[in-house]
Amino acid sequence: MGYKALLLTMKEARGFEKVGKRSVQLAAKQVKKDLGIQSTRSSEGAGIDMREALGRVLQRQNMARKIIAHQSSGGRSKGAGKGPSRRHPPQHVSNETRPGASKVSSRRPPPQHVSNETRPDRFSETLWEEPRVAIGLSTIDETCPVALRHRWTYPLRDESRRSFAGLLKSPLDAESCRVFFNRIRDGTDWKQPDGWNGPIPRKTGWMVAKGCTCSYRYGGIEVDAEEYPPWMTDLMELAMPFCGISDRKGWPTSCNLNLYEDGGMSVGWHADDERLFQGKFRDVRIISLSFGARRRFELRPNWPEDGERSLYQIDLEDGDICTMEGMTQKHYQHRVPREDYVSGPRINLTWRWIVRHHVNCAAERPRY
Numbered sequence: 001m002g003y004k005a006l007l008l009t010m011k012e013a014r015g016f017e018k019v020g021k022r023s024v025q026l027a028a029k030q031v032k033k034d035l036g037i038q039s040t041r042s043s044e045g046a047g048i049d050m051r052e053a054l055g056r057v058l059q060r061q062n063m064a065r066k067i068i069a070h071q072s073s074g075g076r077s078k079g080a081g082k083g084p085s086r087r088h089p090p091q092h093v094s095n096e097t098r099p100g101a102s103k104v105s106s107r108r109p110p111p112q113h114v115s116n117e118t119r120p121d122r123f124s125e126t127l128w129e130e131p132r133v134a135i136g137l138s139t140i141d142e143t144c145p146v147a148l149r150h151r152w153t154y155p156l157r158d159e160s161r162r163s164f165a166g167l168l169k170s171p172l173d174a175e176s177c178r179v180f181f182n183r184i185r186d187g188t189d190w191k192q193p194d195g196w197n198g199p200i201p202r203k204t205g206w207m208v209a210k211g212c213t214c215s216y217r218y219g220g221i222e223v224d225a226e227e228y229p230p231w232m233t234d235l236m237e238l239a240m241p242f243c244g245i246s247d248r249k250g251w252p253t254s255c256n257l258n259l260y261e262d263g264g265m266s267v268g269w270h271a272d273d274e275r276l277f278q279g280k281f282r283d284v285r286i287i288s289l290s291f292g293a294r295r296r297f298e299l300r301p302n303w304p305e306d307g308e309r310s311l312y313q314i315d316l317e318d319g320d321i322c323t324m325e326g327m328t329q330k331h332y333q334h335r336v337p338r339e340d341y342v343s344g345p346r347i348n349l350t351w352r353w354i355v356r357h358h359v360n361c362a363a364e365r366p367r368y
Contacts, residue, residue: 113269113310113333115302120330129162129327137283139164140323143244156299156312156328162283163328165299165312170319171242177319181291183231184347190259196220201338202265205257207232212253212363214354218274228255235289235349242321243287252287252351253363260295263342269300269333272324278355279329286324287351290316293344297322299334316348 123130132138141152148168156165170177190203196219206216206223216223236251245251254276258267272286273279299312316322324334336348357363 113300113302114304115333117302119303127160128331129160131159132162132326135283137162137326139325140166140243140285144242145244148242155314156332158301158331161301161328161331162326163331164323164325165314165328166323166325167314168242168321170317171321172238172319174318176238177291180231180235181318181347184235184257184291184349185259185345187229187231188257188259189226191223193221193223200267202267203259203261205259207255207257208354209251209253209363212354212357212361214254214276214358214361214363216254216256216274216276219270236351239287239289239321243323253354254352256350256352258336258348258350260293260336260346260348262345263293263295263339266338267336269335271329271333272350272352273329275356276354276358277329277352279327281330282355283326284329284353284355286329288316288322288324289349289351290320290322290346291318291348292346293342294318295336295342295346295348296339297334297336299324299328299332302331302333 120128122128139154141149141154144152148171151171152166152168154164154166156163158164172180188205190205192199192203194200200219200221204223206225207228208214208225210227213225215225232255240246240251260266271279272284277284294315294317297314297316299314300310301308304310314322324332354363
């Protein structure tokens with residue numbers, strides 16, 4: 001067999017599916033030349049010659065495949081050391097980590113959030129704020145009924161910043177949650193005002209204690225006040241003792257309500273640092289109660305330090321109570337992100353104490 005023909009057929013055998021009809025015809029002509037078959041111009045003779053040549057091509061392809069198989073199995077055919085070097089197809093290398101090898105990720109972690117606001121002065125080299133022991137600040141789990149103290153947990157306990165977020169898994173039974181969800185949904189004048197980027201992605205309401213007329217201004221919107229309705233008083237009588245507030249005189253004086261009809265509704269990163277509450281300048285308590293579908297609540301520090309945790313996540317379910325205490329509004333932001341797979345509605349009530357009323361509000365400044 002001619003060397004050129006063998007070389008060509010070996011090339012075809014390695015990737016015959018990729019070789020077109022033209023390559024086969026060239027191989028047949030080479031075989032005819034090696035065998036001394038005379039070319040003829042008659043269609044009949046040309047067809048006979050071509051069939052014979054193609055038959056030889058197929059025989060040589062079979063021979064070439066055997067040679068390739070023998071070479072790949074580690075053997076060497078006669079004359080393997082002669083002629084040009086053979087090229088082997090590149091070996092497959094898996095992208096997965098080899099067993100026993102350490103995994104090294106090339107993906108960089110997301111950058112930490114750093115607030116655009118001026119970084120506040122630190123109390124000391126190791127503390128952002130004066131220790132709470134020095135100022136006599138207690139967290140809710142330390143002042144609530146003794147029987148409940150073991151049920152309170154604090155996903156965020158930042159003593160350096162004097163910032164805390166507490167969680168009490170639902171102290172209410174399922175029937176009470178269902179009844180109050182319906183009363184709040186049907187008894188609230190829900191609004192969806194336009195913010196800086198159009199309608200806010202949730203429905204909202206703003207309620208205050210009797211005698212106060214302060215509207216709620218945030219994010220470029222303003223929501224008019226509505227006095228606490230009877231169902232609010234019933235709910236606070238039930239919920240406030242879980243937070244260690246049994247006397248009505250100590251109840252929060254305002255409540256912001258949000259209705260998330262599904263997981264597509266949300267609230268972006270922000271802090272409750274409005275002038276009404278003075279959360280940037282003093283320790284404040286915020287009490288939040290959720291009804292309905294489970295939603296995720298997230299917090300992040302404004303000025304994270306190297307190696308410090310940059311995100312806190314809390315899943316709030318039907319009847320759960322969540323708090324933010326101390327200087328959390330100064331040092332942290334929070335949000336309820338979109339969760340498109342959540343189909344059910346959720347209502348959240350956020351109770352706060354108004355510290356600085358609007359100039360046109362007749363309510364007196366609360367005293368503690």
